[in-house]
Each structure stands twice: as C-alpha cells, then as structure tokens.
Amino acid sequence: MSPSGKPRVLVVGADGVIGATLERRLRETGRFEVWGTTRRRETLAGENRLHLDLRDPDDFEVSRGFDAAVLCTGVGGEAACAADPEGSRLVNVTGPVRLAERLTAAGVHVLALSSNAVFDGSREFFSTEDPPAPRTEYGRQKRDLEAALQSLPGVGILRLTKVLDGATGLPARWDRELAAGGTVEAFVNHFISPVTPEEAASVLISLIDRRAKGLFQFSGAENLSFHAYALSRYADRPDLLKRIRPVRDPAAGDGALYNSLRTELPTEEAQYEDLKGVGAQALGLMTGYAYATNPKRLAFTLSRYKFVAKMLTGKTSVLEIGCADAFGTPLVLQEVGALTAADFDWMFVREAQVSHPFRDRITFLRHDMVEGPLAGVFDGAFCLDVLEHIAPEAESRFVLNVCESLTDDGVFVVGIPSLESQVYASEISKAGHVNCKTGEELRAFMLKFFSNVFLFSMNDEVVHTGFAPMAHYLFAIGAGKRPGLAAPGG
Structure with a gap:
C-alpha cells in the first residue's frame, strides 16, 4: 500500500x-x-x-x-x-x-x-x-x-x-x-x-x-x-x-x-459466484439458478417485467439497467420500439451477446450507471432488483445519471424488494441488499428527481395499490424530470 x-x-x-x-x-x-x-x-x-x-x-x-x-x-x-x-x-x-x-x-x-x-x-x-x-x-x-x-x-x-x-x-x-x-x-x-x-x-x-x-x-x-x-x-x-x-x-x-473463447470471469458481486456452479442453462445464468433452486421465483420475475412492459408500452427507445441474463427482458421488447439492455458485469453481458435468444433484437452492452450516463437519449428506462445493491452514498449519482440518459418527458420505473421483506430474504439476497427502502422512503427518494412519482405494491405475482408496509416488493414510476437537476458529481 x-x-x-x-x-x-x-x-x-x-x-x-x-x-x-x-x-x-x-x-x-x-x-x-x-x-x-x-x-x-x-x-x-x-x-x-x-x-x-x-x-x-x-x-x-x-x-x-x-x-x-x-x-x-x-x-x-x-x-x-x-x-x-x-x-x-x-x-x-x-x-x-x-x-x-x-x-x-x-x-x-x-x-x-x-x-x-x-x-x-x-x-x-x-x-x-x-x-x-x-x-x-x-x-x-x-x-x-x-x-x-x-x-x-x-x-x-x-x-x-x-x-x-x-x-x-x-x-x-x-x-x-x-x-x-x-x-x-x-x-x-x-x-x-x-x-x-x-x-x-x-x-x-x-x-x-x-x-x-x-x-x-x-x-x-x-x-x-x-x-x-x-x-x-x-x-x-x-x-x-x-x-x-x-x-x-x-x-x-x-x-x-x-480465435474465440468462452468468456469466463468472476462476477462483479461476490454473492453471485454461486450462480456459476449451476451453469448457463437455456434460461440464462441467473434464471437457470432460480429454476434449479426456487422455480416459483420465475413467476415473480416475469410478473415484474410484464408490469414494466405495460407501463412503458409505446415508448420508442427504452433502456434496462442491470439486465443480468435478461430472462424477462423480451416481455418489454414486445411493447416498445427499441431496447438496450446494460449491465456492469462482463460475465452476464458476454453470455447474453453470445447466447441470448433475442440477441439480434436487443442491444446488450456493458455499462456502470454509477460511473456516468449512457450515450444516447431514451424515452423510457427501468431497473429491477438493482437499486438495493447500490450503496446509499452512490444512489443519487446513479439516478442522476439515469436522468441524464432520459429525454425531458422520459419515464423511469424502479423495482426493489421492500425493507419489510428482508426478514424473509435468502442469504444470497441479504449479502447484496445494502439499500432496501420502505414505500415512503422510495417515494421521497424518487421525488428528488421527478415531479410525479407513482408508488405500487407487489405480493407474489400481484401488483396493487395496497398498504406498502405489507408489500414484499415495491415499484416507483418517475415521470417528468425536475428542472435544474445537478449534473452527476456537481
């Protein structure tokens, strides 16, 4: 040192x-x-x-x-x-x-x-x-x-x-x-x-x-x-x-x-190393692990992607942040014009670029949204099970960079496990969940960046407007970027 x-x-x-x-x-x-x-x-x-x-x-x-x-x-x-x-x-x-x-x-x-x-x-x-x-x-x-x-x-x-x-x-x-x-x-x-x-x-x-x-x-x-x-x-x-x-x-x-090799790297988050032991099944690396260990999780995942797809229907250019193996991403692709899926982990990105069944219709790329905005302008963006992995001191920079990547009337959908759900979370989830929130905390956080924020609750596959403290999962939809947002790092 x-x-x-x-x-x-x-x-x-x-x-x-x-x-x-x-x-x-x-x-x-x-x-x-x-x-x-x-x-x-x-x-x-x-x-x-x-x-x-x-x-x-x-x-x-x-x-x-x-x-x-x-x-x-x-x-x-x-x-x-x-x-x-x-x-x-x-x-x-x-x-x-x-x-x-x-x-x-x-x-x-x-x-x-x-x-x-x-x-x-x-x-x-x-x-x-x-x-x-x-x-x-x-x-x-x-x-x-x-x-x-x-x-x-x-x-x-x-x-x-x-x-x-x-x-x-x-x-x-x-x-x-x-x-x-x-x-x-x-x-x-x-x-x-x-x-x-x-x-x-x-x-x-x-x-x-x-x-x-x-x-x-x-x-x-x-x-x-x-x-x-x-x-x-x-x-x-x-x-x-x-x-x-x-x-x-x-x-x-x-x-x-x-000349080609199969890309084989450690995942960026240590708790996901266990996923590699299952192998890259046809469903994808992360989804293959879920299928082998807890199949009902696939129903929850697809329900969340379906909700995002319906909220972003008709958008011309949409960005997914933290796509992992992009198992549910094609549901959103069905509803929007163009879709870019980004992740900061080379292991997932290269796997998707080589073997994802929709790789000819989805642009997969490596990008860390904490480090900076993504080139290009999107009228929709979403991240599922990402924000809870971002340290609290970096969360504002993360969302500011998302805003920099959005048009002025762009919509941003965030999905995270609720803070109340964490007593029931698995050990692999707890290892990476450093920033879960209550419903009101999530709404207040998103209001720093968007003039309109709509909060939804979710239990199992059902999205509703019920009592947030009893929700296992939360969605927040931000619409209308606030004027004069500080530039990242500013």
Missing part, C-alpha cells in the same frame, strides 16, 4: 497497447497509485516509470510495496516466436515466471496475460475446461507460461482473444498498404473474435479489485473472418474495398481456424 493509502499497482510493459491503456485507465479511476515498466531507457522520464528487461528480471527491485502487478509484456505474434524460439521464450516464459516468483514471494497479487493461441483453433469458443493444444510456437510458450504460473500462490491468468485498437498491429499495416496503393489479402477461413484495449483494461481492473486468482478468459462475442473484418473497417471507402482480396489461410487446410 502506498503512503496515500491507495493500492500500488505495477503494470509490466506499460508502453505496449494493453499496458498503456491499462495504466491510463487505472490512473483515471483515482483509486490506485500506478507504476509502469519499460525496457526502453529513453522512455523512463514518464511518471512513475521503472526499467525492466524480462531477459534479466532479477535486476528489478520488487520490494517497493506493490499490492498488484499485471504482466502485459512479451514477444507477440506467431512469426516472431517461430523466427526466434529461444529468444522469445526467454521474454514470454522464463522471464515472466521468474518475475512472478519474486513478486508473489513479496506478497504481490500477480495477473498475467495469456492467449487463445493455447488452443489449436479447430472450433469456436473453447472453455477453460478444455485442455490446451497449441499449434504454434507462440501458443506453446503461452501454454508453458500458464502451467508454470499456476503452480504459484494467488496468481491470476487472463486469456484474451485478438486485441485490436485500429491504430496499431494488423489494422495499421492494412492502412499503410492501402494508402500506398497496394492491395490487402485477408483470410476468409480464419476467424477472429476481437476485443478492444479498453475492454481488456476494464476486465483487468475488475480482476485487480477482486485479487482474483485462477484461470479466466475474455473474448469478443462474435466470429468474424479477417476478410469480413477488413470489409467492415473500410465500409465507407468503396475505392479501398476493391483492393481487399479474399484468400484462404493455408494453416487451416480445407477447414477453418477460430
């Missing part, structure tokens, strides 16, 4: 694409003291910059009070590793393992990046349960790195699919070749599931916060051939599209190669 009381985080390879993005994002949170390493001595003038060459990791001083270290550096790419297997192995395996040994011995939580290249790419969406079977030298090095790190205490490993930022790597090479008047050859039988550096950094920060250990994966939600990716990149330049030539990757033979 640093003298400021903030966790001290070391980003190894802070001048690479992922490392630089992670370093910037960590600083932007204001919650960490951030240090970064480089092997280029000419860049040491940067803020909190240290020299580290993984070919000689014992030269690096680890006793600087680091709380966490993220190993983002290495020799990337199949060609570079194949051309110099011994030299690349020193940087990709031997050096990182030795550094991790020294860091963990000093009590530092270590996270290391790995790759989908540990698999042979013969099919889509490999799981952490699948045994590694690399087909390249780069993949073999990542496999050996994982095996060595898994023997160390408290180390987390994150496998990523191809990370593309549009400004470096393959897209940048294509830009140069096309700008020079040349042609681009792009594979039609080799598929990628790219993630952005920003997404990768977001996942890494979550793993740092959790001090997560074990093996994790993060992947894009779709498979795109290199050729399809190139066509989408230059879709607004018909003159360039003519110079993108489809070719086959000979490494795939008569078949195809895939």
